[in-house]
Amino acid sequence: MKDNRISPIEKGIRVFDLSNPEKFDAYDRLYIGDDSCERLVPESTKLEAILMYARKNNKRISLLTSYYTDKGLKNLKIILGILNNSGSDIEVVINDIGVLKLLNSEYKNIIPVYGALSSSSFLHPYANFKSGCQGISSSERHLLAKEVFDFLIKNNFKRVEFDNITSIFLLADSFISKGINVSFHYPFTFLTSTRRCLFASRKSISSKFALLGCNKECLNYRLILVNRNLGHKIFVRGTAQYMRKKAKNNLSDICRDHGVDRLIRSKA
Amino acid sequence: MKITAPINKVTETKALIEAGADELYCGVYHDKWYSIEGRPNAKPSSRSSLKSFAELQEIIKISGTYNIPVFITLNAAYNQKQSFELIKEDLKKAVDCNVSGFVVASIPLLREIRKISKDKPLILSTMANCFNSEAVSYYKDLGVSRIVLPRDLTISELANLRDELKAKKIDMPLESFVLNLTCRNVNGYCRYHGNKYHPASKVLSVRILRKIRGLLAYSPPKFYLNKISVIFKKYRDYNEKIQPCLLKYKANFISCKDKSKEKVFPFWIGEPYQAICAACSIFYLREFGIEYLKIIGRWLPTKVKIQDLTFISSLRNILNERSMDFDEFFKKGQENYRKTYGRNCKLSECHYASFIQNKLNPDNER
Numbered sequence: 001m002k003d004n005r006i007s008p009i010e011k012g013i014r015v016f017d018l019s020n021p022e023k024f025d026a027y028d029r030l031y032i033g034d035d036s037c038e039r040l041v042p043e044s045t046k047l048e049a050i051l052m053y054a055r056k057n058n059k060r061i062s063l064l065t066s067y068y069t070d071k072g073l074k075n076l077k078i079i080l081g082i083l084n085n086s087g088s089d090i091e092v093v094i095n096d097i098g099v100l101k102l103l104n105s106e107y108k109n110i111i112p113v114y115g116a117l118s119s120s121s122f123l124h125p126y127a128n129f130k131s132g133c134q135g136i137s138s139s140e141r142h143l144l145a146k147e148v149f150d151f152l153i154k155n156n157f158k159r160v161e162f163d164n165i166t167s168i169f170l171l172a173d174s175f176i177s178k179g180i181n182v183s184f185h186y187p188f189t190f191l192t193s194t195r196r197c198l199f200a201s202r203k204s205i206s207s208k209f210a211l212l213g214c215n216k217e218c219l220n221y222r223l224i225l226v227n228r229n230l231g232h233k234i235f236v237r238g239t240a241q242y243m244r245k246k247a248k249n250n251l252s253d254i255c256r257d258h259g260v261d262r263l264i265r266s267k268a
Numbered sequence: 269m270k271i272t273a274p275i276n277k278v279t280e281t282k283a284l285i286e287a288g289a290d291e292l293y294c295g296v297y298h299d300k301w302y303s304i305e306g307r308p309n310a311k312p313s314s315r316s317s318l319k320s321f322a323e324l325q326e327i328i329k330i331s332g333t334y335n336i337p338v339f340i341t342l343n344a345a346y347n348q349k350q351s352f353e354l355i356k357e358d359l360k361k362a363v364d365c366n367v368s369g370f371v372v373a374s375i376p377l378l379r380e381i382r383k384i385s386k387d388k389p390l391i392l393s394t395m396a397n398c399f400n401s402e403a404v405s406y407y408k409d410l411g412v413s414r415i416v417l418p419r420d421l422t423i424s425e426l427a428n429l430r431d432e433l434k435a436k437k438i439d440m441p442l443e444s445f446v447l448n449l450t451c452r453n454v455n456g457y458c459r460y461h462g463n464k465y466h467p468a469s470k471v472l473s474v475r476i477l478r479k480i481r482g483l484l485a486y487s488p489p490k491f492y493l494n495k496i497s498v499i500f501k502k503y504r505d506y507n508e509k510i511q512p513c514l515l516k517y518k519a520n521f522i523s524c525k526d527k528s529k530e531k532v533f534p535f536w537i538g539e540p541y542q543a544i545c546a547a548c549s550i551f552y553l554r555e556f557g558i559e560y561l562k563i564i565g566r567w568l569p570t571k572v573k574i575q576d577l578t579f580i581s582s583l584r585n586i587l588n589e590r591s592m593d594f595d596e597f598f599k600k601g602q603e604n605y606r607k608t609y610g611r612n613c614k615l616s617e618c619h620y621a622s623f624i625q626n627k628l629n630p631d632n633e634r
Contacts, residue, residue: 067454069425070400070432095457097375098402117457121345125459141305145352147376192458192513195420198537199521220524225517225535234512234537241537 009255012062012183012264016219017046018053030054031264033079035064035095035117036193036240038072039214047079051086062091062113065099067193073098084109093161094118100155114152114160116185117193117240122148123167125189125243142170149178161264164189165247168258176259183262184255188235188242198223198236237266269554269584272339272443273577274566276316278323280573281330287574288581292331293339293371294318294566296358306351308358309341310373310395310455316566321361328365337368343393346374359384371416372396373456378410389413391443397456401432404440416443416562420454423552423623430556443560444553447576449544449619450564452537453513460511460538513538546619547605550583551597579608594627 012029024030032050034040042050042063054061063083068076076099083090084107092107094100095115103112123142152160160175162168163185172182199217223236235242247254255263273289275281284292295309295317302314311317318324328338340362346352359381362370369389372378373396381390392398392407392415399418407415417426426444433440453460519535522528550561561584563576582604586597605613615621 067397067399067457069421070428071425073400073402096397096399096403097406098398098400098404101402101406120457120459122347141348141350143349144347145349145376147352147380148347151376190457190459192453192460194453194537196452198519222522222524224520224522225537226520227512227515227517230512230515234517 009252009260010060010262012262014064014264014266015050018049021053021057024057024059027059027265029060029062029262029264031062031064031093031266033064033066034238035066035093035115037197037218037238038066038068038075039216040066040218040238041072041075041079044078044082047082051082060089060091061086062093064093064115065095066117067096068098073102077102080107080110083107091159104156111158112156113183114157116161116163116190119160119162119167120164120190122171123164125164125191125245127164127166127170139170144171144174149175149180152180153178159183159262161185163242165245165251165254168254168260172258172260181262182258182260183264184251184260185264185266186251187244187246188237188266189245191234191241191243193240195239197239269550269558270560271577271580271584272560272562273573274563274568275327275338275573276318276566277570278318278326278330280570281327283570283574284577285331285334285336287577289336289577291337291339291368291560292327293341294324294327295341296321296324296362298358300354304350304354305348306346306354307344308355310343310393311341311566313567321358321365324362324367325365328367339369339371339389339391340367341371341393342377343371343373343395345395346377352376356380363388369413375410378407378412382411391416394418394445395456397454399429401429401436401438404429404433405436405438408438408440412440414441414443414560416445416560417558418454418456419445419449419451419546419619423549423620426553426558427556430558441559442557443562444546444549444558445564446546446550446553446561446580448564448568449546450538451513458513460513511538544617544619545605545613547580547583548594548598548601548618548624549620550580550587551594554587575608579604582608598624598628 010029011027012031013024013027014031015024030050032042032047051061063079065076080092080102083092088109089111091111091113092099092103093113093115094103095117100112103110122144127142157180159181161183168184175182197214197218199221200214218238225234225236232243235244252263270290271288272291272293273284275284275292275294295311297308297314297317298320301308309317324340331338342355342359346355355377363385369391370381371391371393372381373393378390381388390412392412394416396407397418398404398407398415399421404415421429451458516534517537519532521530521532553561561580563580565573565576583601586600602613615625618624
């Protein structure tokens, strides 16, 4: 058994501000930012306050990043500059190849992590164990190509994040055996992302085709979508849509058994 | 500006070229793809693609007489070992067919193509989510010779990207969608797109079982075996068409402050319409130096594809003939839309509706 399977699991939580810091006591790592919307990049003052809190309370920091237009990238660069000068164990979770290029060229102190939005292409969120058929087991059917690992290793990814519990059963081992650590976000599994904000268009469905202005309505509302035929609810957070995929057994045990060394909790 | 048109039948090649296509693109969905994880290209349904490489060769032969290039779309993710091995086989077959180039989204596949074929143009698919100039620079280093921009970029963001590329001295031809933009979600990140495990398929499986039971009762064995395989193929295509984004939802907006609920019904997360149009954007795309206009709709009937090509090439010709302002171009565009499709264009089917509205009525700008 590998070392990381017996070491304790690092616990992380998604954080937007420091309004209730006592909530973070039980966690080792704070995940800031958002991985679905470029407009939810933390402001530099807020970031500095979180960094100070993390230093005082011995917490580690990861920045979640989304996909960015050039305008969004300019805002992100300010944050990356601060993080690059704030210590050696700061991670940035990447879901855009442009951000990867930036990190590898300009912000070399930051550790790149392959994000859950991107890694969701490794295994479909609806995939299950039954999807193995025609005499092929599902783990064999979903076995990743060698070239995928080559890409990750060549681009300095030491960690990959998942939010689909089936990925832990079917894929985690193959990453760990290649020296890539695995994190798991719960309880939401990513389904899709849009740039047409569902929160902003809630009052004016007729203008649903428009790319609407942002007042960060997503921070004040939660959105749950229901259609009986779908078989599950859709949870909308920022511009991303998620489903809830529950594990049958204790999540920590599953993760420990499969070598996952970090669990990140996200709020609805 | 060149027009890139979709094709999924050999018989439509000549008609599409004569209607104004400067380039053709297609996918090949052969039988082997049914038995493994993954699919040969971004289109979930096999009816959007050719059935064999023989058909591709035929199209290349016909288009060759008109000097029109044919590109093959290999723009799925191919993360699984099985699908990567199979796409490598397809890649070799496509090279043997003398295809003009490849539309690709996967970085490992880009590298693989460069090993097999060093000189063929590589077009980066919209599935690769290339939103910014840093990403363009990354892909340029990998040998990409053109980039299909995400349909989610606004016109001002397109302009911004072009400016950034100029400032960084990155010379990269860009391609933008102009017609039949049906999807509201970011394509490369969307897991509704082309899934095989959709829960709504349970409803369908009952229908399938009934069909099979019927065949077992009334048909001789050899006949029903063939029939069953046909039904399963149809079922798979049908199953893939039912995307969660096309369903109608009950939406509950829950306030984080007072937990009050606001219900909205019906609530759409996708486009219930099929033909979202961005044709008027051609005016600005030309200004920004975007060289290629892409028409979506491999699955559409030949008649519609010809209409689409006629419409887009008419707009391009208007701009090439003489200079004009946007108002005049917009009116001409509406007129040509009416002539081509026999109905008026609607703002509700406009991809850049708010931008167009603001341009036409600058006083209303938010």
